[in-house]
Amino acid sequence: MAKVKMALIGCGGMGTRHLYGVRELVQSPFNNIELVALCDIRRENVELAATEVEELLGSKPATFTDVGAMAKAIPDLEMVDVVTDPSVHHTVVCQALDLGLHVLVEKPLAITVKACHLMMEAAKRNDRLLSVAENYRRDPSARLIRHLIDKGVIGTPYMGMLHSVRPGRDIFITPWRHLIDKGGPLIDMGVHFTDLIRYQLGDIKEVYGDARLIEPVRQKQESIGDHYTFYQQRHKAMDQEVPATAEDSSLAVFKMESGATVSWIVNIGGHGSAGAQLILGDKGCIEGWGNRGGSTQLKVAGQEDVQYEQLLAEYKDFSLEPLAEYFFPQRSSLGDKAVDWKIIALEQYELAEAILNGRQLEVDGAEGLKDVAAVYAICESARAGRTVTMAEVENAEVYDYQAQIDEALGIS
């Protein structure tokens, strides 16, 4: 099978996990990529990743600290997987596209809506593919929920609830996740959720929102669960306290193009905890929007809840794409410790298939932009003190909140 030569750019926490994704794909009968190089501006990060690749795949790829030098040294490089922090997605991705490379970029597509537009323009002018790694929707649970909605199992969806309230003042994974011009916690977690809402219920029309910063100082956790060497080393080196400048708490009402409404509360900080995820239809209700390693159940008033396995047994026409069937033969990822890596492999595989065989991208630049814009619509609405339309946020006509980020990063 033909293989696309690929390089990873950004060898931090998620970059390391993308290397495990490569291993899942390479070891499958569907493999269509060859990892030829790694790149990170920090020499120690790229070297640690190279050691990781040697353990995972048996040999070390070439290492670089500069994207241009990498492209020059490997003229038949076709695709890059960009996993840098979001504040530089637009610079790295535009450079890669201008070098003639196809790009898979981690979510969020970019740090602001204007930065998203820069990347889409670069993809267009170079006639290259731009794909966004929005992983939650690729989990079998998200696919099953979408299948049930499409079949009309819950009738017409009229309301939804996505409440994820997580208390505390711990540093949320990395210090940069608390800085407004690096990509705060709301954009970091929020795009997962806006992508799921749009995947299940279609596009958003209008947003009314409130966003606040409740924890201005974040503290290092005593220990972290992640076993990856990179995460452990970084945790050791982390400052005890970091200042937070990005909002950590948000409430919104989304009015969907379909007429349905969705209630949103996403807090990563503060006090109290809650989690509620429901999609309400006039014939039934689905619990959950889909999640990595997730589940779902169907609720109909007056009847026993229908659990995941029963849903699979009842809706036998539900299936996954061939590589996902290979990864998740039970059509479920519940309890699968490799689910994170397998979904990343699906993302890498899809772009390589698009390059080799013209496969359609599921989350391209236009889709990724909508996910970013929907989160910023909450902040823009809070700033403007009124409901905002997605059209005015996507076209950067309502932009007061993001203007400060663009100014800090020199985006115009």
Ligand SMILES: NC(=O)c1ccc[n+]([C@@H]2O[C@H](COP(=O)([O-])OP(=O)(O)OC[C@H]3O[C@@H](n4cnc5c(N)ncnc54)[C@H](O)[C@@H]3O)[C@@H](O)[C@H]2O)c1
């Ligand atoms: N889909 C998910 O579930 C998920 C989970 C975690 C992170 N992410 C996303 O992955 C991305 C990276 O997050 P992370 O937690 O790995 O961050 P990180 O800080 O751990 O790693 C970022 C890496 O990028 C490198 N880098 C920065 N600028 C660079 C440049 N110009 N060129 C090359 N390398 C550069 C840094 O040195 C670092 O090694 C973010 O977009 C984040 O939102 C997604």
